[in-house]
Amino acid sequence: MIAHDKQLLDDLALLEEANSLQNAGFISKEQKELIKKQLPDFKDHKNILVRSGFFVLGSFLYGSICGAISIVGMVGDELYFKICCYIFAGIGFAGAEFLANQKYYGHGLDDAFILGAILNIGFAIGITTDGYELIIAVFMAITAFVMYRRYLHLPSLLVFCMASSAVLFYGLFEFGEIGKTILPFAAMISAAGFYFSTKKSIHSLKKSYYYKGLLLVNSFCLILFYLSCNYLVVRELSVMLLGNEILPGEDISFAYLFYAFTLIVPIVYLVQALKTKDRIMLWISFLAIGFSIYTIRFYHSVLPIEVALTLGGVVLFAIAYFSIKKLKEKESGLTFKPDRINNSNVLLNAEALIVASTFGMKPEVKTESPMEFGGGGYSGGGSEGSF
Amino acid sequence: MNKFDDQATQSLLDKNLITENQYQEISAYRNLNIFSLNVELKFFLYLSVLLFTSGIGILIYENIDTIGHIAILSILLIVIAVCFYYCFKNSKGFKKTETTFESPILEYLVLAANILTCIFIGYLQFQYKPFGNNYDLATLIPTMVSFFCAYYFDNKSVLTIAITGLAAYIGLSVTPQDLLHNDFYSNPNLSYSAIILGGLLILYTIYSSRINLKTHFNLIYLTFALHLISIASISNMVDDYSHDGIWMLFGLVLAASSYYFYKVSHETKAMSLYVFMMIYAYIGLNIFFFRILDLVDFSGIWELFVFMLPVYFICSTVLFIKLIKNFHKEITE
Numbered sequence: 001m002i003a004h005d006k007q008l009l010d011d012l013a014l015l016e017e018a019n020s021l022q023n024a025g026f027i028s029k030e031q032k033e034l035i036k037k038q039l040p041d042f043k044d045h046k047n048i049l050v051r052s053g054f055f056v057l058g059s060f061l062y063g064s065i066c067g068a069i070s071i072v073g074m075v076g077d078e079l080y081f082k083i084c085c086y087i088f089a090g091i092g093f094a095g096a097e098f099l100a101n102q103k104y105y106g107h108g109l110d111d112a113f114i115l116g117a118i119l120n121i122g123f124a125i126g127i128t129t130d131g132y133e134l135i136i137a138v139f140m141a142i143t144a145f146v147m148y149r150r151y152l153h154l155p156s157l158l159v160f161c162m163a164s165s166a167v168l169f170y171g172l173f174e175f176g177e178i179g180k181t182i183l184p185f186a187a188m189i190s191a192a193g194f195y196f197s198t199k200k201s202i203h204s205l206k207k208s209y210y211y212k213g214l215l216l217v218n219s220f221c222l223i224l225f226y227l228s229c230n231y232l233v234v235r236e237l238s239v240m241l242l243g244n245e246i247l248p249g250e251d252i253s254f255a256y257l258f259y260a261f262t263l264i265v266p267i268v269y270l271v272q273a274l275k276t277k278d279r280i281m282l283w284i285s286f287l288a289i290g291f292s293i294y295t296i297r298f299y300h301s302v303l304p305i306e307v308a309l310t311l312g313g314v315v316l317f318a319i320a321y322f323s324i325k326k327l328k329e330k331e332s333g334l335t336f337k338p339d340r341i342n343n344s345n346v347l348l349n350a351e352a353l354i355v356a357s358t359f360g361m362k363p364e365v366k367t368e369s370p371m372e373f374g375g376g377g378y379s380g381g382g383s384e385g386s387f
Numbered sequence: 388m389n390k391f392d393d394q395a396t397q398s399l400l401d402k403n404l405i406t407e408n409q410y411q412e413i414s415a416y417r418n419l420n421i422f423s424l425n426v427e428l429k430f431f432l433y434l435s436v437l438l439f440t441s442g443i444g445i446l447i448y449e450n451i452d453t454i455g456h457i458a459i460l461s462i463l464l465i466v467i468a469v470c471f472y473y474c475f476k477n478s479k480g481f482k483k484t485e486t487t488f489e490s491p492i493l494e495y496l497v498l499a500a501n502i503l504t505c506i507f508i509g510y511l512q513f514q515y516k517p518f519g520n521n522y523d524l525a526t527l528i529p530t531m532v533s534f535f536c537a538y539y540f541d542n543k544s545v546l547t548i549a550i551t552g553l554a555a556y557i558g559l560s561v562t563p564q565d566l567l568h569n570d571f572y573s574n575p576n577l578s579y580s581a582i583i584l585g586g587l588l589i590l591y592t593i594y595s596s597r598i599n600l601k602t603h604f605n606l607i608y609l610t611f612a613l614h615l616i617s618i619a620s621i622s623n624m625v626d627d628y629s630h631d632g633i634w635m636l637f638g639l640v641l642a643a644s645s646y647y648f649y650k651v652s653h654e655t656k657a658m659s660l661y662v663f664m665m666i667y668a669y670i671g672l673n674i675f676f677f678r679i680l681d682l683v684d685f686s687g688i689w690e691l692f693v694f695m696l697p698v699y700f701i702c703s704t705v706l707f708i709k710l711i712k713n714f715h716k717e718i719t720e
Contacts (some may be wrong), residue, residue: 017395313439
């Protein structure tokens with residue numbers, strides 16, 4: 001099923017390993033270069049800027065091919081309009097296949113053709129079925145999955161995940177009221193089901209090149225599960241989809257259940273992540289905790305914002321302080337020492353930028369109110385929304 | 388942990404690409420089963436400082452009339468004093484090179500103390516006007532405190548606050564979200580000050596690398612300088628229709644600064660400087676062409692331009708990719 005050379009895929013894993021070993025300081029730069037020379041490689045770009053540059057070029061190329069065909073095709077106007085997107089999608093498939101044969105993988109050009117083909121299938125089905133969402137989602141999901149299986153293209157797998165969630169949603173809408181009511185539970189159950197099944201298949205996986213894909217689906221399920229049981233999401237969606245007006249004093253059905261989930265799920269994630277040493281899950285749990293706090297504050301203003309911020313700051317500081325104290329001396333397992341192999345300092349490098357944007361001083365000449373002047377703290381007040 | 392990493396290391400060994408010793412070392416390290424919370428906990432500290440200082444800022448803003456002024460000021464002063472006491476006690480003193488605290492917590496205490504000092508001085512000025520109506524001075528003093536803290540405790544976040552303060556002193560807003568909102572059009576003097584400030588920051592980086600004073604700060608100074616000069620020049624190149632020829636002058640400034648940043652980004656191996664330099668230079672170049680064509684005014688050829696546009700676009704993308712690729716190669720070598 002995979003269009004790419006399996007040997008090259010295996011070698012790619014080795015090259016990535018060599019890269020991270022060099023970053024960790026286990027092997028020298030010369031040795032890494034030597035390894036790079038020894039192993040044949042795809043035409044790919046690790047640098048995201050170069051890859052997106054090629055993506056733009058690829059989209060342009062794709063667009064011009066489609067445009068050229070359209071100039072000829074315009075002759076059969078009505079009919080051509082109906083089938084043009086199928087033709088464009090066909091060009092996308094052909095282009096992706098051609099590029100895969102030329103050993104392009106994660107290059108940017110191939111991304112343009114693969115994603116373009118999926119998008120055009122969506123358009124084509126949309127035109128044929130007059131915008132029937134369920135059918136569009138079904139076909140896009142199938143195409144995206146085929147694209148992933150054939151080219152191991154991770155962005156398509158993400159499209160697949162979203163399209164399949166859309167299939168679930170639109171599918172349940174078909175059942176009318178009942179479908180809409182059981183929607184959150186159906187989403188939760190399927191997310192949990194897929195989570196455990198992908199987890200199991202990661203465990204028994206033999207081929208390393210499927211690992212990233214399975215991990216992606218796995219993380220997607222975690223997020224979907226949390227969102228489908230979050231009180232804010234459920235309530236707003238039920239207002240939007242069912243047209244339920246929620247009067248003051250009333251609440252959605254099973255409100256307590258959703259409140260409980262909103263509070264418990266992030267904590268379960270956090271504990272589980274620390275137990276299994278799963279970094280992705282850890283970050284999802286952080287985001288989930290943040291969103292849960294937002295959810296609670298959205299409906300119940302427990303404390304005035306300034307007190308909440310100040311207290312939150314103190315509590316967070318205490319948590320961080322005591323955790324650092326506790327983990328500082330540990331050499332193995334859970335620790336505060338930076339990991340040699342997986343260190344991600346991107347976030348810390350962005351700190352200065354965030355400080356500048358929240359606490360930077362502004363000239364006071366422009367503002368008439370003396371409150372605004374000079375003090376970084378006052379302009380910091382403007383940042384409340386983002387935290 | 389990912390079991391495939393182990394497998395990959397094993398097959399690197401099987402292919403004789405790494406030595407037996409290296410393999411032993413790597414698997415010994417992997418067997419420690421390290422799960423580092425370094426970044427996460429530091430981020431928490433950082434977030435807590437931001438939350439706390441924002442909270443205090445709003446608290447004072449909202450309750451400025453209800454709580455006693457003296458009470459607020461003294462509480463603030465106590466918190467600041469405690470923070471600074473710990474920082475000074477544990478710091479290794481001023482060093483010309485990059486220094487770090489033994490405990491990462493102090494780095495964030497410095498930040499908190501510094502932001503609170505800014506709030507304190509701002510509040511003091513608002514309530515008691517110790518500097519009279521001299522608001523410049525009220526901006527300058529927190530700036531100086533920030534510069535001192537930045538250099539003494541070697542703190543980059545504090546340095547950015549200091550630089551924004553310096554720019555605010557001459558009337559510029561250089562926080563990332565406001566950089567584009569400076570009113571260069573109605574106030575031409577502002578653009579001159581922006582360019583001069585940018586130039587001075589560049590000169591300062593040259594000077595500080597000559598005397599080896601905190602050379603790792605240079606990137607921050609250069610980033611501010613690049614954005615200040617480029618945005619000021621570009622907005623003047625677009626706008627200035629009233630005085631002929633001035634826009635050319637700004638074009639020259641932009642060209643000179645782009646050339647300088649081209650060189651400097653290679654020296655410092657800074658991708659961020661390089662990419663932004665390229666974007667600004669590209670925008671400037673397009674404005675230049677557009678204005679030249681506007682001057683010449685040959686209306687008949689416009690159709691040709693419409694056809695040339697895709698070609699031009701493709702060529703620019705190719706050029707962009709090429710330049711980035713070369714730069715990437717150069718800095719990794």
